[in-house]
Amino acid sequence: MAKLRSILIACCMVLMISATAFAATEIQWWHAMGGKLGEKVNEIADKFNASQSEYKIVPTYKGNYTETMTAAIAGFRAGKHPHLVQVFEVGTATMMAAKGAVYPVYKLMADMDLPFDTGRFLDGVAAYYTTTDGKMLSMPFNSSTPVVFYNKDAMRKAGLDPSHPPRTWPELAAVSRKMIKAGVVKYGFITGWQSWVQLENFSAWHNVPLGTLENGFGGLGTEFVFNGPAQVKHIQQLADWQKDDVFHYAGRRSDGNPLFINGESAFLMGSSAALAGLKDNCKFELGITMLPYWPDLVKKPRNSIIGGATLWVLAKHKKAEYKGVAEFLNFLSSPEIQADWHQFTGYLPITYAAYELSKKQGYYKTMPDAEVAIKQMTLNPPTPNSKGLRFGNYVQGRDIINEELENVWTGKKTAQQALTDAVERGNALLRKFEKANK
Amino acid sequence: MAVMQDKRVHFRNKWLPYLFIAPQMVVILVFFFWPASQAIKQSVYLEDPFGLSSQFVWLDNFTALFTDPHYLESVKVTLVFSLATIGLSLSVSLLLAVFADQVIKGANFYKTFIIWPYAVAPPLAGVLWLFLFHPAGGVVAYLLNHAGIDWDYFANSGQAMLLVVVAAAWKQISYNFLFFLAGLQAIPTSLLESAAIDGAGPVTRFRTIIFPLLSPTTFFLLVVNVIYAFFETFGIIHAATQGGPGGATNTLIFKVFNDGFIGLDLGGSAAQSVVLMIIVMMLTILQFKFIERRVQY
Numbered sequence: 001m002a003k004l005r006s007i008l009i010a011c012c013m014v015l016m017i018s019a020t021a022f023a024a025t026e027i028q029w030w031h032a033m034g035g036k037l038g039e040k041v042n043e044i045a046d047k048f049n050a051s052q053s054e055y056k057i058v059p060t061y062k063g064n065y066t067e068t069m070t071a072a073i074a075g076f077r078a079g080k081h082p083h084l085v086q087v088f089e090v091g092t093a094t095m096m097a098a099k100g101a102v103y104p105v106y107k108l109m110a111d112m113d114l115p116f117d118t119g120r121f122l123d124g125v126a127a128y129y130t131t132t133d134g135k136m137l138s139m140p141f142n143s144s145t146p147v148v149f150y151n152k153d154a155m156r157k158a159g160l161d162p163s164h165p166p167r168t169w170p171e172l173a174a175v176s177r178k179m180i181k182a183g184v185v186k187y188g189f190i191t192g193w194q195s196w197v198q199l200e201n202f203s204a205w206h207n208v209p210l211g212t213l214e215n216g217f218g219g220l221g222t223e224f225v226f227n228g229p230a231q232v233k234h235i236q237q238l239a240d241w242q243k244d245d246v247f248h249y250a251g252r253r254s255d256g257n258p259l260f261i262n263g264e265s266a267f268l269m270g271s272s273a274a275l276a277g278l279k280d281n282c283k284f285e286l287g288i289t290m291l292p293y294w295p296d297l298v299k300k301p302r303n304s305i306i307g308g309a310t311l312w313v314l315a316k317h318k319k320a321e322y323k324g325v326a327e328f329l330n331f332l333s334s335p336e337i338q339a340d341w342h343q344f345t346g347y348l349p350i351t352y353a354a355y356e357l358s359k360k361q362g363y364y365k366t367m368p369d370a371e372v373a374i375k376q377m378t379l380n381p382p383t384p385n386s387k388g389l390r391f392g393n394y395v396q397g398r399d400i401i402n403e404e405l406e407n408v409w410t411g412k413k414t415a416q417q418a419l420t421d422a423v424e425r426g427n428a429l430l431r432k433f434e435k436a437n438k
Numbered sequence: 439m440a441v442m443q444d445k446r447v448h449f450r451n452k453w454l455p456y457l458f459i460a461p462q463m464v465v466i467l468v469f470f471f472w473p474a475s476q477a478i479k480q481s482v483y484l485e486d487p488f489g490l491s492s493q494f495v496w497l498d499n500f501t502a503l504f505t506d507p508h509y510l511e512s513v514k515v516t517l518v519f520s521l522a523t524i525g526l527s528l529s530v531s532l533l534l535a536v537f538a539d540q541v542i543k544g545a546n547f548y549k550t551f552i553i554w555p556y557a558v559a560p561p562l563a564g565v566l567w568l569f570l571f572h573p574a575g576g577v578v579a580y581l582l583n584h585a586g587i588d589w590d591y592f593a594n595s596g597q598a599m600l601l602v603v604v605a606a607a608w609k610q611i612s613y614n615f616l617f618f619l620a621g622l623q624a625i626p627t628s629l630l631e632s633a634a635i636d637g638a639g640p641v642t643r644f645r646t647i648i649f650p651l652l653s654p655t656t657f658f659l660l661v662v663n664v665i666y667a668f669f670e671t672f673g674i675i676h677a678a679t680q681g682g683p684g685g686a687t688n689t690l691i692f693k694v695f696n697d698g699f700i701g702l703d704l705g706g707s708a709a710q711s712v713v714l715m716i717i718v719m720m721l722t723i724l725q726f727k728f729i730e731r732r733v734q735y
Contacts, residue, residue: 066699069702070702073487073702076488077488094702097486098486098487098488099490242593249593250573251573251592252680252682255574255592256574258575259574393701395700395701395702396703399701402682403681403682403685403688404684406592406682406683406684409592409593410595410683410684410686412684425508428502432484432703435484435493436485
């Protein structure tokens with residue numbers, strides 16, 4: 001009898017505990033932040049959950065960006081999608097076109113009577129994710145921009161002054177040659193994310209278009225035009241530089257980073273968000289500077305564009321749950337959370353308030369390098385060529401660009417040929433997207 | 439045939455045999471015919487990724503495929519990749535099996551080691567090979583570069599193809615080895631001994647007795663390996679080369695995955711898998727029709 005009673009009591013306790021656990025409305029958040037970044041995401045969720053008791057954010061790591069996006073889409077088709085999903089910038093056009101599947105953030109905030117001012121976000125960030133009439137569709141979360149990392153020790157060894165890193169492409173080539181000749185490095189520079197850095201950001205930096213209709217912001221009828229003389233000259237030059245190792249191709253993503261870390265390459269062009277990882281791994285003094293430019297194309301460079309991801313709210317959930325989503329997004333974009341995220345990860349501070357707070361906290365005094373990316377991105381007000389890009393099917397589009405660029409690096413095609421082929425193949429994708437989303 | 443007919447079982451109830459095969463039929467219907475029919479349906483639609491709107495586009499997805507030079511290029515890449523993989527894995531495993539068959543001391547030790555790679559999942563195999571041969575951090579790549587070989591499969595199509603072929607073949611060798619070894623052990627030793635007494639050397643014995651008697655096994659493995667090379671190797675390619683450089687290792691199955699799951703082009707991807715389905719069906723029919731006739735059971 002005593003045994004039965006204790007079982008009954010245990011049952012009651014379990015019921016009570018689960019009753020309190022169920023009281024908080026769960027909000028599912030699928031993200032693509034692995035490793036250290038994932039831990040930080042969990043920390044943010046924990047902070048929010050501790051700050052109130054009505055809602056519980058449940059972050060789930062779903063793999064890399066493409067895997068996360070595919071999982072969310074498959075989830076949506078099966079009616080088992082999360083409330084929030086992190087989608088990378090090239091998926092933006094696909095998400096925007098999916099009316100009925102997404103709940104635009106500006107609308108969510110208005111429906112829930114929460115303050116939401118697009119002007120709080122850095123221009124370059126806001127421009128990327130708003131409609132042409134200024135409505136923000138997804139919540140910026142992690143944004144980065146490509147910068148040049150360099151090996152200060154190697155420059156010194158070659159008799160060069162590391163406080164004056166090269167600012168133009170010809171300077172970069174000359175410095176690279178000197179360093180290779182001095183035997184301190186094997187390669188001049190390598191680049192990660194070739195399409196993003198050497199084509200998309202190159203075009204913004206030199207104020208030339210990637211596509212018509214303001215790089216696709218103006219409508220689905222956009223067409224690629226990145227086979228212009230500026231881009232062709234640049235890509236051909238990179239190919240020519242391969243011959244004397246000034247440039248070395250080292251893979252599509254950040255595959256080449258080890259070549260920089262182990263000192264084989266003097267310069268690395270990659271995402272500013274790689275800073276934390278590089279600081280940990282490089283055994284030499286790490287420098288960071290802005291992307292080089294061609295002085296014969298522009299007197300001064302324009303501004304760089306962002307990469308990274310935003311949070312999209314998916315439709316078809318209960319209204320009460322959306323209240324929690326809105327509260328969480330509000331919490332997430334607060335200066336404290338954003339400044340902490342920025343300083344921990346190396347991603348950009350996405351709001352002016354977070355930037356100011358980081359300044360006030362003295363972050364850039366101790367880490368002056370971390371400010372290079374922000375300065376570069378906000379160097380000049382964006383033009384239609386430098387506010388970003390919005391192309392449908394661009395995940396595949398980038399694949400095509402990767403393929404055609406590799407055809408240049410392997411010597412199968414000239415830059416002119418490859419870029420023209422990429423434009424043609426890319427335009428076929430854009431037309432398909434236009435047709436599917438009419 | 440007369441013998442076969444004697445073996446036939448007669449059921450009194452007409453429906454009983456159907457009941458017996460029903461579970462198997464359900465499995466086939468649910469796991470093969472239903473997905474396959476979905477793929478066929480999807481291949482004639484143009485749909486957005488979320489499934490919010492879809493239009494019937496007749497055979498547009500197919501015409502787009504066959505007018506795309508890169509698709510035809512991918513067909514070529516697949517043929518080269520498959521032939522090389524099948525040839526390499528079959529020949530190496532046959533060689534290993536012949537040797538293992540003759541080993542007397544420590545035979546189990548050798549066999550276990552040769553079978554091991556089969557326990558490795560394809561994506562993991564890709565990652566293993568990637569770690570060894572990655573131009574920026576691979577151990578073997580480092581040694582190769584120091585030996586004066588300019589190893590860099592990011593910028594060298596031939597090396598990229600070599601890497602995925604060797605990795606894919608390595609993965610399949612264990613499986614082939616097992617079957618070859620079993621086949622070898624089923625060959626009566628009396629046959630080989632009498633041939634030896636008649637003066638046939640090891641090479642002649644292999645050519646005139648072992649190889650013909652192994653033909654059912656070889657034929658079976660050929661079918662299995664074709665299907666392996668076509669369908670199951672995408673994990674290796676995904677991990678090692680991602681189809682690059684410049685599409686040099688972009689096989690049909692990898693393209694299906696890439697266009698469907700990464701590019702979210704469901705119609706185009708479905709059209710490709712229908713084509714792939716037809717290719718494999720034809721290959722299997724061809725094999726049974728022409729090669730099987732020469733096989734001595």
